[in-house]
Amino acid sequence: MAFENPSTQEIRELLERSRTVAVVGLSPRPERDSHVIAAFLIERGYDVIGVRPGFAEILGRPCYPSLTDVPTKIDIVDVFRRSEFVRGHVEESIAVGASAVWLQFGVVDERAAERARDAGLRVVMDRCILVEHRRLFSD
Numbered sequence: 696m697a698f699e700n701p702s703t704q705e706i707r708e709l710l711e712r713s714r715t716v717a718v719v720g721l722s723p724r725p726e727r728d729s730h731v732i733a734a735f736l737i738e739r740g741y742d743v744i745g746v747r748p749g750f751a752e753i754l755g756r757p758c759y760p761s762l763t764d765v766p767t768k769i770d771i772v773d774v775f776r777r778s779e780f781v782r783g784h785v786e787e788s789i790a791v792g793a794s795a796v797w798l799q800f801g802v803v804d805e806r807a808a809e810r811a812r813d814a815g816l817r818v819v820m821d822r823c824i825l826v827e828h829r830r831l832f833s834d
Contacts, residue, residue: 697805698805698808698809698818698820700818700819700820700821700822701817701818701819703831705817706819706827706831707831709771709794709795709817709819710824710827710828710831710832712770713741713770713771713794713795714740714741714742714770715741715742715743715744715767715768715769715770715771716733716736716741716742716743716744716769716770716771716772716773716824717743717744717745717746717762717765717769717771717772717773717793718732718733718736718743718744718745718746718773718775719746719747719762719772719773719774719775719776719784720746720747720774720775720776721733721743721745721746721747721750721753721754721758721775722747722753722775723747723750723753728775728799729775729799730753730754731825732773732775732799732823732824732825733745733753733754733756734754735825735828736824736825736828737754737756739828742767743756744756744757744758744759744765744767744769745757745758745759746758746759746760746761746762746765747760748760748761761787762784762787762788762790762791762793763787763790763791765791768792769788769791769792769793769794770793770794770795771793771794771795771796771797771824772784772787772788772793772795772796772797773797773799773824774796774797774798774799774802775799775802776802777802778801778802778803778804779804781798781802781804781807782804782806782807782810784796784807785804785807785808785810785811785816786810788811788816789810789811789814789816793816794816794817795816795817795818795819796808796811796816796817796818796819797818797819797822797824798818798819798820798821798822799821799822799823799824800821800822800823801821802820802821803820803821804820805820808820
């Protein structure tokens with residue numbers, strides 16, 4: 696069975712009820728997509744937490760080496776890493792009790808997505824959270 700993203704209504708509900716987004720692969724460089732999207736989410740009122748080894752802070756927000764180091768509840772794990780790294784991030788997402796895993800444009804791992812769904816997480820794959828937010832909330 697091929698992977699299907701949640702419906703438009705399910706994505707809308709996920710974005711409405713989520714408050715904390717962990718951005719895995721958050722770049723300190725302002726020109727990088729992860730940085731731009733994290734800044735957008737902060738502007739929209741989300742609590743953004745960076746996951747990037749070697750940085751204590753990016754965009755004025757705390758940054759941690761891994762999801763398991765984050766001391767607060769995570770609603771969405773937004774992954775900006777190559778597809779071959781997704782499985783590990785899914786396992787960490789499950790371990791920390793995240794509600795959802797969001798894989799950005801070009802990030803695809805159907806087996807990892809199935810694993811996350813089997814563990815009860817919502818999964819959005821190969822979509823941009825910024826694009827979806829703008830589409831659904833006209834901002």
